[in-house]
């Protein structure tokens with residue numbers, strides 16, 4: 001892999017992309033090896049999503065992942081990235097217990113190499129977000145479907161289907177913008193409302209399941225690489241059948257080991273002839 005040796009993208013560069021009508025590219029990643037590839041591919045933003053709960057740990061909800069687990073994933077990702085902006089998702093509850101606890105948790109993410117934090121929510125977290133930004137901690141907002149809490153009330157359905165719902169989303173986006181977020185993830189919102197929000201709000205709107213009329217796109221990397229065959233939301237495009245490819249490789253390995261076609265001479269180390277002769281003599285004495 002040839003690294004393009006570009007310097008780290010800045011928050012202003014991300015924000016300017018909206019002004020220049022250049023789409024922002026973002027994917028999730030949870031470990032060092034995958035992050036190196038994202039960096040190599042020149043992605044603008046790599047997000048350590050709390051979706052790590054489901055795709056990496058097999059939990060049934062993102063509410064089950066905690067700070068320590070998230071920090072471990074973040075360290076691996078940050079170590080693999082030189083160019084993309086690294087954003088850490090703050091897990092459920094980690095910004096609920098007042099300004100001091102919340103900023104303490106945000107600082108932990110920056111200390112392990114992340115460049116910004118993301119948190120789910122609107123008006124209810126404005127003071128927390130203002131506090132972060134006043135200390136120079138960049139924040140990405142997240143509204144629309146908020147997987148930490150929305151499913152408890154409404155399931156996983158799309159948002160912004162009614163005029164009232166749309167107005168609520170627009171005012172949440174405005175409140176986040178005023179609080180100083182540098183961008184907003186909008187999840188599973190109708191294309192009409194996503195387009196209106198992208199027009200009204202000055203910071204970049206990064207959509208997942210929001211259609212094309214937003215400033216950037218984000219997907220969970222396991223979904224777009226096809227690592228889980230059983231999960232296929234409508235908004236995901238599968239670019240690869242990675243699960244199928246990994247399965248085939250494992251079966252080929254299994255077959256070659258059993259039939260003694262692996263390892264071959266090219267994978268094998270040898271002693272020098274004289275050392276082997278010496279060893280044989282020693283073994284005879286023993």
Ligand code: KIV
Pocket residue numbers: 028048049050051052089185208218219220
């Ligand atoms: O946790 C996550 O992966 C996310 C993305 C879906 C935006 O928040």
